[in-house]
Each structure stands twice: as C-alpha cells, then as structure tokens.
Amino acid sequence: MLYVPVITPFDDQGEVAWRSLEALAHELLTDGATGLVALGTTAEPGSLTTAERRDVLDLLAAVCREHGAPLIVGANDPDQLRVLADRPAVTGALSLVPPFLRPGPEGVRAHFEHLAALSPVPLVVYHVPYRTAQPLPAAALHRLAAIPNVTAIKLAPGAIDADVVAFLASPPPDLTILAGDDVLLSPLLAMGAHGGILACAHVDTASYARLIAAWRQGDLAAARALGHRLATLSAALFAEPNPTVIKAVLHADGRIPTANVRRPLVKAATPAAFPGRRSPDWAARTPVPPRA
16 A cells, blocks of 8 residues: 655745645546545645645545545644544544654653544554654554554654564554655565555656555565665655655656745755656666765
8 A cells, every 4th residue: 555645735926736736636546546645744734824734634635535545644633633523534644753852662652542542533653763763662663553543653764673673573463554764665565564655656656556566466576676766766855855856856747836845944956866757767867865
C-alpha cells in the first residue's frame, strides 16, 4: 500500500491553488497510490490558516470518496482529532511522536494512550526520531502497537539500526508498518514493512507503487533494481528541506502553478538540476546530492 502525503500548492499571490491541488490528488490516485494523507508535514500545515486546513481536508476527502480510496489526516492533538469526527471519508489519523520535549518511552506511551482513547478514527503513530529527538527502542514500539485504536506506524528511522532490525524481526501481528523514510523504502520493505507513506511518490508514483508490489510479491530481481533507482530519486528530492525540491519538480512539470512555499521554508535552489523528470530513467541520470 502506498500513501502520498499531499503537498499544498500555492499560486503567484501565495494563496492555495485549489484547482491544482484537486488535479494533483486525482493524478496521484490514478497513477497508483492506494490513498492520500492530508495535512501531513509535507503539506506545510503549520503555515496554513484554520480555514485553509479545513478546506484542504474537505477537498482531499471528496477526491478520495470519488476514487474509493482511504484518507489519512495529520492530527497531533485532541482538537485536531475532534475535527475528524464528522468526516466519514477519513480512515486514520497520522500522529507524531511528541517532538522536542523528549518525554521518554513511557511519556510517549501515555501520550498515545490519551490520543487513541478520544480519537474517532484509528491512529497511525509517526516515529521519526531524527526530527523529534525522541528515540524509541523496539520494546517501546511494541508497547505502542498494543494500545487499542493504534493500527499502524509510519516508521522513518533515518538509519537501519539495531532497534529497527529487532522491531521488524518480530512485528506486532495486527500492526501495519508503513515506511516513512523514502530513501530507505526498499530495505524496509525487504525486512517486512507493508508499504509506505512517501512524499517522493509525488514524482513517478507508479514506480513507487511497483516497488512495493514487487517486494510483497517476492519479485526480488525487480524489487532490487527498482529500489536502487528510487533510492537515488528519493535522495535527490530530499536534497533540500521537504517539500521544496518536490514542489520545484512538480512546477517544472507543469503540475502546479509555482514552486512557492511558505515561511520558514524558502524555494529550492536546485530545480535546474532536474531535467527530463517524466522519463523512466530520470533518477539514474540525476546525481545524488547529500541528504539535508
């Protein structure tokens, strides 16, 4: 399963480009995405007004209903979760491990027990320790998986370390594990992840869907070759803060009206380095810059 956390396109005046957002959402689902994520971090939700957040959610919910596709929504606190109660198209809430405070494994567990008890939809725990500064050992991830109403985890470890190996070696039986580190997608799938929530799948959506299917079907030759190519693509798309490079590529392809982002982000400095983005061998011809 492939979920794409949809960007928020802006026009020349810095307003949300609603028609482009709708067209992009339809295109992602048509090209192979299983479902969408609304108001994830890739959408720059902190820069959106309350009204914009509401309208983005309603638009993406309508597109998902039309396609019969699931919609996950970024929601990190009780107020954001309550908004989902009257939206039947929403099938899950993506909730970040508390950042900055470093509450420790027991604090993280208490936080998710509280959110899961009041959430009107199942929770997807978003574990991204290199952004939250909150590492969690494999045992702590298993305890989170045991919380009622927690049904999935977006696993973005930054590196495949001993805790990732231990967690994937004995995955909780009823937990859906979704890779959230685009460069590590292929090895995480090889180790047992069920799919991914992938910002880079805005570009060449079909290939990311094929990679997930290849690992799930045991087509190792295809999975390895495609995994290497898409790791190169993912590294290039994350060369600057997400989603700046992805927006530059989408704009260069004519899929969104501008590459504009809102502060504190600034536009990517490298869009000219992405020729032939639609061609199937684009990633193979794109040098791999260092990860941001």
